[in-house]
């Protein structure tokens with residue numbers, strides 16, 4: 001329901017600060033409950049943050065990592081978010097973490113989504129940490145404007161789960177956690193970089209339809225305070 005903007009000089013400073021904040025929260029969750037869960041986004045923005053987080057000193061054997069959203073493609077595909085996380089986050093000290101993929105080699109994306117929902121049900125309620133991204137079209141997770149299941153995805157009554165999504169701007173069929181799965185994370189972050197994305201954020205903060213800019217669902221209705229990390 002409330003958002004705080006954290007501004008950094010550049011992407012490197014942001015990546016280090018976000019890695020510190022996330023690392024501290026993972027360690028606190030492990031101390032409190034013995035395990036910690038984090039869902040991260042794909043795309044071009046989080047690479048430096050992943051590399052910084054992978055070096056943080058904590059008991060990674062107790063950390064479960066998954067994705068906010070994924071393309072229905074195998075990890076070897078260049079556009080796989082799993083591939084990005086494997087190459088940049090599940091390295092160094094974080095190589096000991098357990099990764100739970102959303103993609104499954106199932107006959108259909110719907111079947112893969114059902115399998116991913118089942119595999120994540122035990123630790124996604126709520127996540128300790130969710131790091132969202134945002135596209136220049138105002139999408140977050142795979143909540144795309146014009147998406148086939150957008151209304152269902154951002155409906156707070158839709159249960160915690162992974163569902164499929166198709167949209168013109170999405171390329172491949174997507175697998176995405178629903179709004180209800182993400183909005184109550186212990187530490188809810190929106191990580192964006194560049195002046196273009198700051199302008200998109202300003203438009204999203206203005207009155208308008210959530211179906212046109214789905215990031216508005218998080219800005220307006222997330223139960224957890226949204227921490228916005230931005231660098232030019």
Ligand SMILES: O=C1O[C@H](COP(=O)(O)O)[C@@H](O)[C@H](O)[C@H]1O
Pocket residue numbers: 040041042043044045046068069070081132133134135136140141142
């Ligand atoms: O499609 C996606 O894009 C967004 C934003 O990506 P970026 O390249 O503009 O950083 C990302 O948050 C999402 O996870 C990804 O699937």
